[in-house]
Amino acid sequence: MLIQFQWLHSELSNICKSLLRVKQLHALLLKTHLSNDPFYATQFVRLYAANGDINSAYHVFDKSSTRSVFLWNSMIRAFAQSQRFYDSISLFRTMLGGADIRPDDYTYACVIRACADNFEFGMLRVVHGSLVADGLGLDPICCSALVTAYSKLGLVHEARRVFDGIAEPDLVLWNSLISGYGGSGLWDVGMQMFNLMRFVGKNPDGFTLAGLLVGVADSGRLRVGQVLHGLSKKSGLHSDSHVGSLLVSMYSRCKYMASAYRVFCSIFNPDLITWSALIAGYSQSGEYEKVLHFLRKLNMENTKPDCVLIASVLASIAQTANVGLGCEVHGYVLRHGLEPDVRVSSALIDMYSKCGFLNLGICVFRMMPERNIISYNSVILGLGLHGCASEAFRMLYKMLEQRLVPDEATFSSLLCACCHAGLVKDGREIFRRMKDEFNIKARPEHYVYMVKLLGSAGELEEAYNLTQSLLEPVDQAILGALLSCCNSLGNSELAEIVAQQLFESNPADNVYRVMLSNIYAGDGRWDDVKKLRDKMTGGIRKKPGLSWIEGSYCQL
């Protein structure tokens, strides 16, 4: 018997990756007098959960007569990590209700994280109150979990209040707050906290720099990013894989691909995420041939692209309308079973419809096991771009039936559909519903579509009134769209007014002067053309346009 237990111990300490093996070991344990030992129960809860059998995990927990804190914590964590938030919370409540055992810092850390992951603000408040009542209000682990959770829910001020309650925050707590500011777009406050942290004598680690870099990369502040780059070099943290990836990503988002590549090269053994950051950078900067080049290089390293990388490669293929390549990637997706992934499928839909193969995009959409708002938006945009406005609207209603909430991009696609089909009435109506019914504030892109829609229907006055109802400064894209409508309708009086507004906000840009000059020319007002041309200094040379489509004309 003893030999068997030693053997069991060593099996348990190995990572048990087979559910069958776990079941065999468990059956063996049940035959012994140790089956009631909370230590073994805890081990099996974890093993079952790690192998995806949450029901068996709960069975073990449920049948245990003596339950240690470890056992409770493991079960709560198992539920939380299997996306069963309500089961994990109800177990936590049971624990609170029972008199014999109290949650400890481990329990709270897990529950707090689960609340944040599920955006359960009300529950987070309850948990926070409860941990204070349990005397853990100043516990460093609970506090850093709270700081992260509040920040994730967009309540950085709450996070700050927790932080300020601690007399001597440890490094993790500093890092949590700094990441919280970074993730909430307040990178400058994050930098202030960072300086304060160094002032009180704490040395930053990789987490600190990563937290700062996330915010700086999002805001595209190249100078600050460069300072952080220097700082990470000085402390030897640039070789940290997370910091390295973030530096690549930061330079990529600033469109500084040469620097991004230099950082990439300085990383000893770049992982898939670092590669993806670089390749995504080339994709977003429009250097599409580099995307393929590095994809091939990655292939030679014997590393397989994952869903995230495939999605960004597909986005760059969509931009170049290279459907042959898109099909190759689709083949890769099918061979590796990546099609069920919403990110991959949404990117495929977009790629096919931007390449001119709407039907193939719709096929992918129909095959999807689960669809989210992005999948619907992709297919709505595809339909709209191909002039199928009524199908686009039908898709909106299907999406609403699935209880998905449309966002700004949904309405952008619908307005695009109305523009392509010339549906002025439906465009006006959906624009109104977006604001009144769905409480979405119209963004510049929505106004651009509305102006185009009204302008192309000859409703110039209504389009002009719409732009004048906006707060100053009006986005140039909106006024530019209006000016372009004036051009096609030959209305030089309104064009003058609109162009004047554009010149005031952006005196250096000659694009709109050229447009106005063309409108004058169309009216035969050559004196005005000359006056305008004289005001233009510097280059007014047009960049040559490039366009190509591969294979779009073959019928499938």
Add this chain to the structure above:
DNA sequence: CGGCGTTCAG
């Protein structure tokens, strides 16, 4: 058994 950081799709 724990608290902080990395790539992506419309």
